[in-house]
Amino acid sequence: MTRLAVVVVAALACAGAAYGAQRIALPSPIAPLSAQPPLAGGASSSAENVAHSITASTNVAVAIDEAGAPFAVTATQRLDVRGLGDYFFTIGAPVLAVRAPAGSASAPGMRTDSIVWAGFNPGERLLVARATLEPAKAAVALPIRIDVSGDTITLENATGISVGSFSADAPRAPLLAYLARLRAEVGHGRAPLQTSIPLASTPANERVTVTAPLHVTGAIGPQRIDVMLTGRARIHGHGRVDLRVEPIEHVDEATAASGRALLREAIRATLTLARANQYDEFLGNPDPAGASRTVYTYRTASPPHAAPIAAVGNHRRTWVETALAVVALATALAAGAALWARS
Amino acid sequence: MRRLALLTLVIPLLSACGGGHDATATKRLLVVVNAPFSSTPYLGRAIENGTRLAASQVNTTGVRVGDEHYSLTVRTMDTGLSPARAVANVRRAVSDGAIAIVDEGTGVDASWRLAARRGVPICIVFAGGQSLVDAGTRPDVFRIAPTDHGIAFRLAEYLVPKHLKVALLHDDSDYGTAGAKELRRAFARDPTSVAIDETLPADALDLSPQVLRARRAHATALLVWGRPATIASAITAARSAGWNVPFYAPPTGADPFVRQQLADHPTWVDGLTFAAGRLTAEVGAGPFTGFTARYVAAYGVDRVGVHTSGGSDVTEPPETPMYAYDFVNLLASALTKAGSTDPAKVTKALEEVTVEGANGDERAFNHSSHEGVVDDDVYFARFHDMTYAPVKDDPLSATLPTILQTTQ
Numbered sequence: 036m037t038r039l040a041v042v043v044v045a046a047l048a049c050a051g052a053a054y055g056a057q058r059i060a061l062p063s064p065i066a067p068l069s070a071q072p073p074l075a076g077g078a079s080s081s082a083e084n085v086a087h088s089i090t091a092s093t094n095v096a097v098a099i100d101e102a103g104a105p106f107a108v109t110a111t112q113r114l115d116v117r118g119l120g121d122y123f124f125t126i127g128a129p130v131l132a133v134r135a136p137a138g139s140a141s142a143p144g145m146r147t148d149s150i151v152w153a154g155f156n157p158g159e160r161l162l163v164a165r166a167t168l169e170p171a172k173a174a175v176a177l178p179i180r181i182d183v184s185g186d187t188i189t190l191e192n193a194t195g196i197s198v199g200s201f202s203a204d205a206p207r208a209p210l211l212a213y214l215a216r217l218r219a220e221v222g223h224g225r226a227p228l229q230t231s232i233p234l235a236s237t238p239a240n241e242r243v244t245v246t247a248p249l250h251v252t253g254a255i256g257p258q259r260i261d262v263m264l265t266g267r268a269r270i271h272g273h274g275r276v277d278l279r280v281e282p283i284e285h286v287d288e289a290t291a292a293s294g295r296a297l298l299r300e301a302i303r304a305t306l307t308l309a310r311a312n313q314y315d316e317f318l319g320n321p322d323p324a325g326a327s328r329t330v331y332t333y334r335t336a337s338p339p340h341a342a343p344i345a346a347v348g349n350h351r352r353t354w355v356e357t358a359l360a361v362v363a364l365a366t367a368l369a370a371g372a373a374l375w376a377r378s
Numbered sequence: 379m380r381r382l383a384l385l386t387l388v389i390p391l392l393s394a395c396g397g398g399h400d401a402t403a404t405k406r407l408l409v410v411v412n413a414p415f416s417s418t419p420y421l422g423r424a425i426e427n428g429t430r431l432a433a434s435q436v437n438t439t440g441v442r443v444g445d446e447h448y449s450l451t452v453r454t455m456d457t458g459l460s461p462a463r464a465v466a467n468v469r470r471a472v473s474d475g476a477i478a479i480v481d482e483g484t485g486v487d488a489s490w491r492l493a494a495r496r497g498v499p500i501c502i503v504f505a506g507g508q509s510l511v512d513a514g515t516r517p518d519v520f521r522i523a524p525t526d527h528g529i530a531f532r533l534a535e536y537l538v539p540k541h542l543k544v545a546l547l548h549d550d551s552d553y554g555t556a557g558a559k560e561l562r563r564a565f566a567r568d569p570t571s572v573a574i575d576e577t578l579p580a581d582a583l584d585l586s587p588q589v590l591r592a593r594r595a596h597a598t599a600l601l602v603w604g605r606p607a608t609i610a611s612a613i614t615a616a617r618s619a620g621w622n623v624p625f626y627a628p629p630t631g632a633d634p635f636v637r638q639q640l641a642d643h644p645t646w647v648d649g650l651t652f653a654a655g656r657l658t659a660e661v662g663a664g665p666f667t668g669f670t671a672r673y674v675a676a677y678g679v680d681r682v683g684v685h686t687s688g689g690s691d692v693t694e695p696p697e698t699p700m701y702a703y704d705f706v707n708l709l710a711s712a713l714t715k716a717g718s719t720d721p722a723k724v725t726k727a728l729e730e731v732t733v734e735g736a737n738g739d740e741r742a743f744n745h746s747s748h749e750g751v752v753d754d755d756v757y758f759a760r761f762h763d764m765t766y767a768p769v770k771d772d773p774l775s776a777t778l779p780t781i782l783q784t785t786q
Contacts, residue, residue, distance in 0.1 A: 081732075081740065085660050119773065121660045123732075123740045133746065141754070144744030146730055151744050154754035157773035 059201070059234050061301055064217065064227040064308040068196050068245065072176040074168075075127030075148045078319030085120035087156065089322035093329040095177070098336040099276060103181035103188070106338040108173040111136065112318045114152070114162040124321040126150040126164070129172035139163035150318075166318075178249055178314050178331060179264065179280055188255055188270045190262070190278075194247040194310055200302050204235040205294040210301050217304060218286040226324060227308060232301075235294065243303065247311040248285065253278035253332075280331040282314040404440050406451045407719060409433060409706065410471035412464055412489075413482040413504075415456040420634070420680075421482060421698065425503055426454050427677045428699030429480050432706030434676070441710045444717045450477075450706065461485035468492050468500070477721055478709050480702050486510050486519060494518045497722025499709070501750075503701040507556045513748045518725050520748040522701040522741065524655040528753030529628045530560035533601060533653050534567065536758055536772055537626065543573035544626075545597035547588065547612060549580040549604030557603035557628060573597035578608055589615040593623070601626040609650075610639035617646040629654040634682040634694055637764055641684045644764055651760045651769065655751045656778060657695055658737050663779045665738030669703070670696055670781075679785065684764050690784035692764045700736040704750065707733045708741060 067073075080087065091114055098107040116122060126149060133150050135142040143164040144151040150164050182189040209232045220227040249264040256274015263283070286304050291297040317329040411429050415422035433450040440447035453474075455467035464485025469492050471479050476498055481489075483505020493500050500519050502510055506526040511519050537544055546565065548558035558577070565572050574595035578588050589612060592600060600623055602612045609627050613636075616623055630636075631652030640646050658666050673696045680694040708731060713719065716727035728743055735741035741750055757775040759766040765783040768775040 119777065121739065141752075142747070145746045146744045151742070153740060153742070154752050155774045 057233055058231045059203070059238060060231040061213070061229060062198075062200070062305045062309065063229040064305040065229075065312050066309055067313050068198050068306065068309055069313070072313050073127060073316045073319035074173065074176055075129055077316070078124060078126045078321040080321035081123050081125070085118065085122065087116050087118040087120070087122055087322060089117070089320055089325040090115040091316070091318070091320040091322075091325060091327040093318050093327070095173075095317055095329060095331045097174075097177060097331060097333045098338075099181055099333055100338050101183060101335065103183040103276070105174045105177065105333075106170055107336070108168045108170050108177075109165060110168055110173075110318055111163065111165045112150075114321070116156050116160045116162060117158070118156060119158050121155050122152060122160075122321075124152040124162075126152070126318050126321070128166055128318055129169035131167045131169055133164050133166040136163050136165050176317065178247065178282060179251070179278075179333070181276060181278075181333060183273075183276070186271055186273050188272065188276065190251060190264055190268045190270065192246055192249055192264045192266055194249070194282075194314055195244055196246075196310065197242050197244045198306060200241055200243045200306070201238040202241055202295060202299060203238040205232055205298040206235060207294045207297055209233060210294065210297045211289055214286065214289045214297075214301055214304060217301075217308070218288070221284050221286050221308065224326060226326075227305075229305070232298070243306065245303070245306040245310050247307065247314050248283040249314075250281045250283050251278055275335040276333055277335070278333045280333065282311040282329065284308055284311045284315065404447045404449045407441070407448045407477040407713070408471075408475055409450050409452050409709070410467070410474075410476045410479045411452060411454045411481075411702075412457055412467045412471065412479055413454070414459040414484065415454060417457075417459040421504060422454075422456070423677075424680075424696065424698040425480060425482060425702045426452070427673065428503070428696065428702030429706055431673055431676055431699065432703040432710075435672075436706065436710045441713045443713050443719055448713070448719065450710070457482065457484050459484055461488060465489045465492065472496050472498050477713070477719060477724060478705075480705060483507070483510060490516050490519045497720070497725050499721065499725045499728055501702075501705040501709075503705060504698060505553075507552075508560065511748050513729075513743075513746055516748075520705070520728060520743055520750065522705050522750035523698075524629060524653075524751050524756050525749060525753070526557050526560045526628070527563075528751070528756050529653045530557065530564040531753060532756040532758075533561070533626060533628075534564035536653075537599065537601070538565075538568045538571050540599075542571065542599040542624075543595075543597050544571055544599045544601050545573050545592035545595060546575045547578055547592065547600060547602045547604070548576075549578045549608040551580040551605050551608075553630070554578070554580060554604040554608065561601070561603060578602075578604060578612070580605055580608055583611060585611045585615040586619065588612075589619070589621070593619075593621055597623065599624045599626060602631075603628050604630065606630050606633035606635035607639070609633075610636045613640060613646050613650065614643075617643065625650045627652040632759070632766060634680075634684075637682055637684045637692070637761075644684070644687070647761045647764060649760060649762075651758055652766070653756050653758050655697065655701075656737065656739070656755050656757045656774070657697060657700070657781055658778050659735075659739040660777070661738040663781060665734070666695070666700070666736060666781065669700060669736035673699055681785075682764070682783075686763045686765065686784060688763075693783055693785060695781050695783060701750070704733065704735045704741045707735075708743070708750075 093112045095110045097105045133143050133145045140160045141154050180191045180193045213230050251264045252261050254277050258272045291300050315329050316327045320327045411426045413422040413425045430452050433452050437449040457464040465488045468489035479500045481500050481502050483502040502521040508527045511521045546561050548554040602609050682692040684692050711731040712724050712727035715731050716723040729745050732742035758769045767780040768778040770776045
């Protein structure tokens with residue numbers, strides 16, 4: 036009886052292994068590839084039984100100094116909330132201050148590392164929060180880095196990340212079908228779905244570097260800028276930086292010939308979508324199924340200067356001054372002692 | 379004589395033993411209820427009972443603060459609705475080491491500074507004046523009760539689309555004056571909907587002249603913001619003149635006193651619509667019903683003193699106790715979050731914690747708002763047969779169930 040049980044268990048294990056070798060899940064096109072963005076754990080909803088449908092759009096304004104370093108970050112998030120009922124949303128963010136600009140149906144609250152919304156939605160409600168963020172904490176989740184050095188301005192896509200992946204032989208048809216579906220879903224603004232595909236060989240682990248494509252438009256001084264930034268771009272010129280950066284969610288038409296290459300293309304497409312989706316959710320969305328969009332603007336500005344430190348604080352005596360002071364002190368003490376002795 | 383001598387020896391010894399035991403037992407934290415027990419006993423008791431009920435529940439497990447466990451002790455202090463007494467009470471509470479003060483609201487304009495010196499949080503659970511609470515300038519003052527601002531704006535939001543010509547009547551009490559200010563702001567969006575703005579004497583028994591003036595101003599609705607007696611007098615004046623104009627009121631419209639005053643003419647109460655903080659949440663009446671059952675088990679039913687046409691005793695749902703109850707639960711959560719019994723640290727932690735309120739709703743404060751009842755939580759209910767039910771022509775109110783208000 037025990038032997039039979041062992042045989043049955045072994046057979047099931049083999050079947051499981053064989054099945055596992057035949058089909059494998061592709062990476063999710065929406066799962067984040069790193070801890071942030073969204074900032075500070077993202078957004079969540081905890082309102083009782085009600086699931087609201089929410090579209091989130093966020094404008095992140097980054098003020099940079101003459102060298103291109105960010106020194107102030109503000110984010111304005113608009114939540115278009117649909118559905119009757121109570122809401123209690125927590126939007127993670129390293130927030131220093133928050134207020135409701137004109138047009139918001141309610142005022143946001145603030146807690147350590149979060150913006151909070153609470154109230155009742157009569158059906159449709161627009162919630163708008165303008166938050167001043169801690170620059171150091173927000174800057175690490177920004178999509179581009181700017182470096183101004185003389186007449187060269189370097190724009191660097193900062194979204195790149197190395198993630199675990201795999202390669203294998205695979206039949207072309209299901210991959211072509213999935214890529215076509217993915218392309219259509221993204222084209223229509225729908226949340227893309229994950230899938231699994233059959234494999235024709237044992238998968239081998241590998242690492243790939245994924246970058247969210249960024250559409251950068253605007254101006255640097257008098258020069259107009261319109262580039263698709265996937266790596267680094269050097270621009271010759273000078274003047275004030277005024278750039279708009281949008282993560283692009285896009286799937287190219289399938290081009291690879293072999294099933295192995297097509298699988299690589301599909302994996303890269305899903306991971307790239309996931310990365311772009313992350314940067315579209317800078318402040319997150321309390322509705323996990325809701326659409327999110329984030330636009331980043333980078334503008335040169337004058338950083339607030341710290342009050343100048345009083346010159347006396349930095350003054351150091353020279354050795355001559357020190358020696359004179361010691362002599363003066365000694366003379367004064369000697370004179371004082373003499374006076375005291377005669378008194 | 380010997381026995382007496384023996385007793386004088388034994389009693390101090392026993393006391394010492396007791397003291398030794400207390401030293402190792404759960405430590406105590408003082409919560410003071412500062413309320414008008416002598417002048418409006420119903421309100422004072424309501425606040426005290428809500429506080430005590432929550433404290434007794436918290437004490438079943440104790441409050442964990444770091445590695446220590448604490449229990450809450452409740453002490454009452456009577457304000458008699460006197461700001462001077464209220465301030466003196468807060469001074470004493472602070473010097474006695476209170477961890478928090480549950481307050482009706484009288485005198486807070488002065489008392490908050492005394493509490494702020496030691497960082498002791500004050501939570502207002504009744505008064506709705508806008509200026510009482512400001513997270514920026516009065517960091518130790520919190521409120522769990524609908525604000526006058528929220529009530530006024532929700533009333534305007536509800537009434538303006540009905541294209542009524544509203545007579546804004548308010549009495550000259552502090553409550554009425556504060557309400558009038560908020561009503562003017564709220565109705566400023568559409569001043570054409572206001573027929574007349576009139577001040578009523580709070581102590582007048584007959585308001586016929588003022589009501590007649592509103593009628594002559596072609597008012598098609600009366601919104602009376604004042605003490606319960608003022609509302610009852612205004613209704614009496616209109617109905618006894620045969621004017622069947624609809625009445626609207628702030629939360630005082632639901633005060634038992636209005637129904638007691640009109641008990642001889644129960645139909646006059648029919649149709650009175652008031653705004654108040656919601657008693658139930660999306661999850662339904664379950665949480666509030668459960669809270670009511672615990673409240674009634676501890677303190678008995680609050681009878682209004684009137685009957686329905688079917689002869690059932692009308693009871694009062696424990697709304698004000700609910701706010702005090704929720705604050706004590708927030709306080710317990712904040713103590714644990716702060717990991718300290720330093721009142722200043724507890725005050726800061728109150729901005730970071732959320733609890734499920736007695737009505738099933740989320741109850742919380744934050745850095746920018748110390749209001750535990752948001753304007754959206756204001757609903758409308760209408761009287762019929764001495765009990766009230768949420769109206770159906772307001773999005774929030776239409777989702778709310780009716781709370782049982784009669785003895786079974």
